[in-house]
Amino acid sequence: MEVDYSKIKVVGFDADDTLWVNETYFRDAEAKFATLLSQYETINQIDQELFKMELKNLPLYGYGIKGFVLSMVEMALEISNNTVSNSTIKAILDIGKEMINKPVDLLADVELVLKSLAENYRLIVITKGDLLDQERKLKQSGLLQYFHHIEVVSDKKEENYSNLLNHLKIDPSEFLMVGNSLKSDVLPLVNINAQAIHIPFHTTWVHEQVTENEIQNKAYKTLNGLKDLLQLL
Template sequence: MNKDYKNIKVIGFDADDTLWVNETYFRDAELEFAKLLSSYETVNKIDQELFKMEMKNLPLYGYGVKGFVLSMVEMALELSNNNVSNATINAILNIGKDMLNKPVELLDGVEETLKALSQNYRLILVTKGDLLDQERKLEKSGLIDYFHHIEVLSDKQEANYSKLLNHLDIMPSEFLMVGNSLKSDILPLVNIKAKAIHVPFHTTWLHEQVHDDETKDKTYKTVNSLLDIVQVLN
């Protein structure tokens, strides 16, 4: 076993864009929304203003599709000076419903990796967002039996992880987190003395992006695919 991970007993996995596709659907929805409101503003401006609205509403609505839809509705009202049509509001709601009804598309090597690691480690799922939506996606994924514990957090900061590990009686030195977001899945774990492996996804939400100086002197490993993790741990 790799000496850097010899003490690991529990491995946590992020869900969205680590196990299955997620962010791509948000990018598609943003484009569709911008087209709906294109008579009021440019696509680029609408995209910028929608992000600002999401950030303003994040403390109130939290993460997930439902909060995103509410932000789109509010943005539509603001851009149109409250003149947006009922048909457009209905179209926005349908964008959200379509997102919630998307099939779960597993990323390459997910089930193979979980099956291999579950032989030697306790696996837990640690995600954030809307509880109902995440439970629905997990059920659709067919992966639920690989996990000893499922946790849907309101946020993924150091305090959230520390509280979870304490609740599950897991020492940080015995925990490894795997995820696509440096901000949410990697740096908080490094800061509480746990291990972390970064598996980048091809697109990252602006809110989840970090500057180079935030990763300076932080120890974590980056791999190209989940399949690489099995080899790293051996």
């Protein structure tokens, strides 16, 4: 489906797994957690139960590492029938701290693309997750100079985007969102008559996956990498 980008004035970027590596660290943490609790259940079952716990806790904790750590602690207590040791709880907390202290690893061509687009477009970041953690990553990324606005939202649904665009006085028809999640960065924008570009990351959280029916007849493009944006804009 052909998409017209001639009216675009503002380009929004997701942060995690669009500008820098993130989901890989969660997969590594899940593996460490499952190994840590493997005396109580199979690793595959622990993975499944942890995912269920995360989903249950999303309305309470939101997205991000801190909520993930709380879900791991709760899962450890549940799966061990409240017999898990203090040392194991500490090990879980250490997994979380290690995630928070990970270096900001930019994805390929990020700064090149931002520097080029900033000459002709207003650039903003729209990301979800823990505010303190996202602020830290943005600061360490060295990319702040390219963005006119940074927004950390509790979720990425149509209402969140509509409210933000209205607040920033951006017409949806003049806005393009770029991100790795069809569920969070593409479909909500298409549904409010904005534009969206999907740039897949090699791993996606199950909660962010969508069905073929959900994307059928939706007007958006999928690119192999950020650098391909420069051929469209």
